[in-house]
Amino acid sequence: MQFDKPATTNPIDQMKVVGRPIHRIDGELKTTGRAMYAYEWHDPQMPYVYGYPVGAAIAKGHVTAIDTSAAQTSPGVLGIVTTLDVGDLTKGKLNTAKLFGGSEVQHYHQAIAVVVAETFEQARAAASLLKIDYVAEPGVFDLKQAMINAVKPDEASEPDTAIGDFDNAFKNAAVTVDETYTTPDQSHSMMEPHASIAAWDGEDLTVWTSSQMIDWWRTDLAITLGIDKQKVHLMSPFIGGGFGGKLFLRADAVLAAFAAKSVGRPVKVALPRPMIPNNTTHRPATIQRIRIGAGQDGKISAIGHESWSGDLPGGGPETAVMQTRLLYAGSNRMTAMRLATLDLPEGNAMRAPGEAPGLMALEIAIDEMAEKLGMDPIEFRILNDTQVDPENPERPFSYRDLSGCLKLGAERFGWAERGRPATRQQDGWLIGMGVAAAFRNNLVMPSGARVRLGPDGIVTVETDMTDIGTGSYTIIAQTAAEMMGVGIDKVAVQLGDSRFPVSAGSGGQFGANSATSGVYAACVKLREAVAAKLGFNSVDVIFEEGGVRSGNRFVSLAEAAGPDGVVGEDTMEWGDLTNTHQQSTFGGHFVEVAVDIATGETRIRRMLAVCAAGRILNPITARSQVIGAMTMGAGGALSEELAVDTRLGFFVNHDLASYEVPVHADIPHQEVIFMDELDPYSSPMKAKGIGELGLCGVSAAIANAIYNATGVRLRHYPMTLDKLIGYLPEVA
């Protein structure tokens, strides 16, 4: 199906199942431990053995020799595959750093060997017996220093934009802000480590893994192994979080495949937690300069955003300026991205790539500007709101209610109580409120599904879509139930298997809207097939109450299915509505913090997010996406930072004891409000992404609340107490 005209009324609008607060249908499997995650697959007939990965101990250079003799004779060892044994491999299309193979070391903890043994413990013990010789080479690890050598990245990323005359407008603006902000490298830190089991049957390879994107992994695994994609069967039905860290093929799958081949048995490989931050990808650090100019009336006349980030050769920039092209009006604009070469691990997508770090900076700058103008920051944002793409006023937003989100949020949060900076104090705490706009583009991806109607009347959906904890199983079941006129208990959903039609996968907050649209398309096909089979005119058939109605005829779905069942399969493809109309999601984040006047510790007291993202397919799963994202934003604001040792070239705090994600005690009451809206330009679902919007702007709202509490403007994340205490009043 091609979606190239705004959606009109369709069966989804009935909202009998879609839009209902239905608990996740895989919840029971998860809470009872029966949902099988990659490493847990266990068929008693399969003689699994265990592979333990070894990462490079240097940041850059070459492995010159690996002496495996001691490890070979260690108890239980079945085989060892080293990066020198396998030689250079073809890199996956979507990988920047190679995952395995060849002597070159591009970054710390890059995989260089896997040791296979009968038990996990034996494999781990033997792995430390490898004697590895390196020739280290100097590398560049410090973004601040590398910044001067940064270059303009690939034109495809639109590194430079300019509208009007920014320089002149900024120079002549009555009020200006010109500040530099930094965001650190961040680690996805998902609960489930990367893990794979590989089993060969002759030339055929089966891999159970933890992947957000089945087809991307399958393609790149086949390329890396140099085999036909058709020979690879990949399964990833349950995923313990990804946040972008499992978008692209990872080393565990490659190592498991090589190890399984070498020992002739199925092999399990999980990345040990301390290896994950340096072995896998991370959100790259940025240095961002923002300049805003406005008249005394508060109207923005000039807005400029420049961002520097780094990556390995062949990598791309963190697109931190993207939202600035679309978020606020102003006729003179510029953005620029520059990319430095760094020999740190691969920088790549982490939840809301671009917008998350971009808004961390932009939404502080906006707060600073409002402050300078003596305006309320919400008023300032509303004044500069736009209904059209500011770079191209001919191009409207499909639906945009940023101002509505901010107004409603202000009312619900009690924004009027906010005082001047550093004026509220209570029991040794400085109290403050902050706000930020949330903004994230709505992306769509082609997405396929197959829907079977069985003789028992059960509707079974099959798609390679993944559920990374987000609720895909549930919203897909809701979609199929709505389309076929059955209750959700009559729908079975099977996901994450490369034998199923290729879907959007999970990432870029495109999963829910795209994948349910694919299911919609397949259901349309199935409805047509059922109608045709019954000889009904497909124009006036109604699917409801577990059957098909046409005029006064009613046939149950079970009966309609017949002994062989009926199948519908289709892929949703997207026309150019994303070009003619800018599709984005919007919101407002409100935060109240307390800062300990003595120690500078910031603790969050209240959080509210108001989100506008089209139709909310399921308020329960949508809410958990948003509160999870708000939690991630709290970590990003207050504690998360991969500490770069700029001499040795690696992230030093590479475990969860030292990379501090928020714990329960850090997260107070969180409230989420969804605007009641539909966006017919986005898809037949009239829904948009929500999974990343909840993160966009949170950290800046916290930063702005710290400013309101203390009167101290911090511009460098994370906003830890050491950056604050020098400016706080003496206590004794």
Added chain:
Amino acid sequence: MRAFTYERASSVEAAAKAAASNRDAKFIAGGTNLLDLMKLEIETPTHLIDVNGLGLDRIEKTPEGGLRIGALVRNTDLAAHDAIRKDYSLLTRALVAGASGQLRNKATTAGNLLQRTRCPYFYDPNQPCNKRRPGSGCSAIGGITRQLAVVGTSKDCLATHPSDMAVAMRVLDAVVETVRSDGSSRSIPIAEFYRLPADTPHIETELEAGEFITAVVLPAPIGGKHIYRKVRDRASYAFALVSIGAVIQEDGAGRVAVGGVAHKPWRMEAADMELANGAHAVSAALMADARPTEQNRFKIDLVRRTLGAVLNQARS
């Protein structure tokens, strides 16, 4: 993790003897620190002597009016004990500020005293570390040092001792009771128990090889207001950037020890004498010889400010 053999000790003497007969043996109590370190091969004992079954899990009154805490008393039980809560609430407060509920259920009194540093380079076996591999060098110096020590450091090591409980024990002048591998016993005041890194950062306490801790003794209660203030980046489940343990009497006199700043709980009796002169004076005395790095210089300020808050709280 290297392969190891394992035995359950049947008595204190047997445990000490077993340790004496194998230089590469280690006692295991809760295992919450030792096992993590063994998995990373930072600790590589060839033999483990499990001391959980020795009946050292009681808290008893001493003839001097204090308490003898068995070495195997769990952190949770110690924190919840009536007499501790009543007369040594500093200890309860310090304990519950540490780790998590699950960890405290396993962690023991002796194990907590002997937990090892959280220096990130100590935890990465690829990197030189004098504490992990004597003589290999210190990767932290010139590197990431935000969490590390500011006083009592050496050119060979900047590590801190991460225990919260030990800070309280130092304020309370606890005494560590041990049995040596030759069967003899001794008492070591906590003030003398920990060493500074100097040029042997791998030697952290006065304990001899195989020496076994049987109990920690608290002297008779000293009254006063008991305050433990732990400062950290997240609200729970994080090690202290700085912590202050204090017992302050009504007249303003008292005792103060600082955690998160040195290779041991940092207390100076001379600094205690400055209490009447306020937080600035006390912290100036405590931090007089501090040699912070660029990244952890803030700890000096933080000690003074936190101490100020603690003294305010004591007065209120």
